[in-house]
Amino acid sequence: MINLYVTTSCTSCRKARAWLEENNLPYTEKNIVANPLSIEELKAILRLTEEGTEEIISYRSHAYIKLSKEVDINDLSLEELLGLIHKNPELIRRPILIDEKRIQVGYNADEIRCFLPREVRNVGFREIQQQLYLGAQ
Numbered sequence: 001m002i003n004l005y006v007t008t009s010c011t012s013c014r015k016a017r018a019w020l021e022e023n024n025l026p027y028t029e030k031n032i033v034a035n036p037l038s039i040e041e042l043k044a045i046l047r048l049t050e051e052g053t054e055e056i057i058s059y060r061s062h063a064y065i066k067l068s069k070e071v072d073i074n075d076l077s078l079e080e081l082l083g084l085i086h087k088n089p090e091l092i093r094r095p096i097l098i099d100e101k102r103i104q105v106g107y108n109a110d111e112i113r114c115f116l117p118r119e120v121r122n123v124g125f126r127e128i129q130q131q132l133y134l135g136a137q
Contacts, residue, residue, distance in 0.1 A: 001026055001027065001028060001099065002020065002025055002026065002027040002028075002097055002098070002099045002115055003027065003028055003030065003096075003097070003098050003099070004016060004017060004020065004027045004028065004029045004030070004095055004096075004097055005029075005030050005032050005037070005045075005092070005094065005095060005096040005097075005098075006029060006030070006031055006032065006094055006095050007031060007032060007033050007089075007090075007094055008031060008033070008034075010094045010095065012094060012095055012106060012107035013094050013095040013107075015107045015109075016095040016097060016107045016112065017029065017095075019107075019109075019112055020097075020115075023116060025115060025116070027097075032089040032092060032094070033089050033090065036086055036087075036089045037085075037086065037089065037092070038086070039079075039082050039083070039086055042082050042085060042086065043082070044098075045096060045098060045103065048098055048101075048102065048103035049103060049105070053078075053081055053085075055093075055105055056085075056092055056093055056096065056105055057073070057085070057091055057092070057093065058090075058091060058092060058093040058094075061090055061091060062090070063088050063090035063091050064091055067084070067088060067091070071084070093105050093106055094106070095107060097112070097115060099115065102114055102115065
């Protein structure tokens, strides 16, 4: 099951939701402003990242810009930072899609395909290869 973390006004979130529905992939959706992520949920997300908090914080968000005038995020411990994110969910990049093994932060039309079952990805890959082969003749 895919977990989709969104906010109401996020265009990329709507694109991710539409892609999941178009590909008939089951998912659960959580609005992170209406229902902020718990510290445990944040830790579960971070376990799947390669770059830790750097990957999930929206450094261009209004929330980050405002908070950075009051707090140096780099000086916070992980627990303090998680508490700050919990209290200010607008700091999180959106959408976040996760399953048991994968994470995607933000919407990327190519990378989101990793959530398709392997057999579906392979069929699509074979079709592309065939088109390239036929086009080369």
